[in-house]
Amino acid sequence: MEKIQNRYLSEILQYKKGAKLPKKTGQLYQVVPRQFTRLVCDVGFQRIFSNPKDPKYGQGIYFTDTPRRALEVFQTPKEESDLIYIFQAEVLVENPAEGRRDLPVLVPKTTFLKSKPYDFLDLCDSLVNVKYSTTIFVIPDSFQANPLYLFTCRRQGSGSTRI
Template sequence: MEKIQNRYLSEILQYKKGAKPPKKTGQLYQVVPRQFTRLVCDVGFQRIFSNPKDPKYGPGIYFTDSPRRALEVFQTPKEESGLIYIFQAEVLIENPVQGKRDLPVLVPKTAFLQSKPDNILDLCDSLVNVGLSPTLYVIPDSFQANPLYLFTFRQQGSGSTRI
């Protein structure tokens, strides 16, 4: 386990989180190939660094609610060493909307309101796989996530991984 400290990414997320009213964050996980781990630490999460097996909620940055689920959702890179890299991140998850295959990642809250909105540019912060107890989150931009820890796991025997 490696603690990640990137002052700039942390300050950007704190700024976004501190909006009025304050926004909610969650501790979420993402599998990243070894060659991108330093880049995530330096510049944050990007779509090209990690690919879900089924990107059914469109082009965004995917996260899961547990490391075990991350192994199910993301393509696990075949490393000669058998190592798997999972980031834990603080992710802005306020105002989630249940995602659909044809729904864009940037969804205006107005699409779900019956009345005229105050601000047409007021967007939902994330898409989720289910409404009540989501296990998968998709965010539109890297500034909604701050990497906190990098966990390294070794794949056991015939492809199984112990967490």
């Protein structure tokens, strides 16, 4: 386990959390290939660094609620060393919308609430797989996530991984 400290990414997330009204964050997980771990620490999470097996909840940067689920959701490349790299991050998850493959990442809240007049600046902060029992979160940009820890796990035997 390695603690990640990036003052720049932390300050941006703190600003986004406190803009207007305080917003909710969650401790979420993402599997990243070894060659991108330093880049995540330096510049934050990007779509090209980690791909879900099936991006069925929209386009964006995917996270899961547990490390074990991250192993199920993300492509885990076979490394020569049989190591898997999992980041724990603080992620802005306020105002989610239920995701679908055809949705853009930035979705106006009023798309789902027909009673309010349309305001294209009132956007959802994330897309989720299920609104009330969420396990997968999709965010539109890297500034909604701050990497906190990098866990290095060894793949055991026939493809299983111990966390």
